[in-house]
Amino acid sequence: MNHFFSIDQLSQSEIMMLLKLAKKYKSYSPNVDKKIFGANLFFEPSTRTKMSFIVAQRKLGIDVLDFNESVSSTKKGESLYDTARTFEAIGANFLVIRHQSDRWMDELKDISIPIINAGAGKSEHPTQCLLDLLTIYDSFEQFKDLKISIVGDIKHSRVAHSNIKALQKLGADVYVSAPPGLEDDKLKTPNITVDQAVELSDVVMLLRVQSERHIGKNETKTDYLEKYGLTKLREKRMKKNAIILHPAPINRGIEIDSTLVECDRSRIFNQMENGVYVRMALMMKLLQDWGVLKHENVIEERNAIL
Structure with a gap:
């Protein structure tokens, strides 16, 4: 694998390999016995994705080059390409990029x-997809014939676009539930x-209403929860072993009743935890595929301490 731009790049077996590697990293952390620099170039706000990449990098022993777009030379007109080339030139071994363009990788x-x-406009969020898959795999140990509904702002969701492709590839039955105008x-x-x-699904994956991406509209109304979200009454009609996911950030009281965010069905904070391990697995695979890391550079069976 040269770069990781899309979940489409991965076969079913490659996805499962990464998920199993991530599960293994929950028990122990490999440690890189070599000077490696990872540059995190985030041109959009991020809490979970950016911080979990940083935690994953530090667990692996990778040195973090942290980029702050608001005080960078992009404010002087520097292009994304020139920013990336700058980090390549000064010695970064890999780049993690989030950008508002759907096709920034071109x-x-x-x-x-x-x-x-780490996020491309409205089109792709493949590492979020991997952590969602790991969370589902933790609960059900397989994907075939699972019924999974993705509920909410489908139109603007890079999470939905990545997850639909991957889940179908793994054999799940995928449905969407979008309010009018957000299909x-x-x-x-x-x-x-x-x-x-809520009645047919093993997994209900809620999406944030992305008001910042809406143009000339205000679909986030006070009655959104009652019409389109997960209320307490709807949760009671879910299957006995069904689970709730949400990529976050959460608009409590809009996509989901606030009391359900940490209910027994919820795996929302498990998703966040799993983000660290899937990103560790992905970085290790890429660095080894490129020959940056060799077997002798990796110390196995070592509990990393942040």
């Missing part, structure tokens, strides 16, 4: 170090009501 074809997509007609996925979703 600018970086000549970069000769591995790049990880994505390009998706070949059944669109059902939220009431149908």
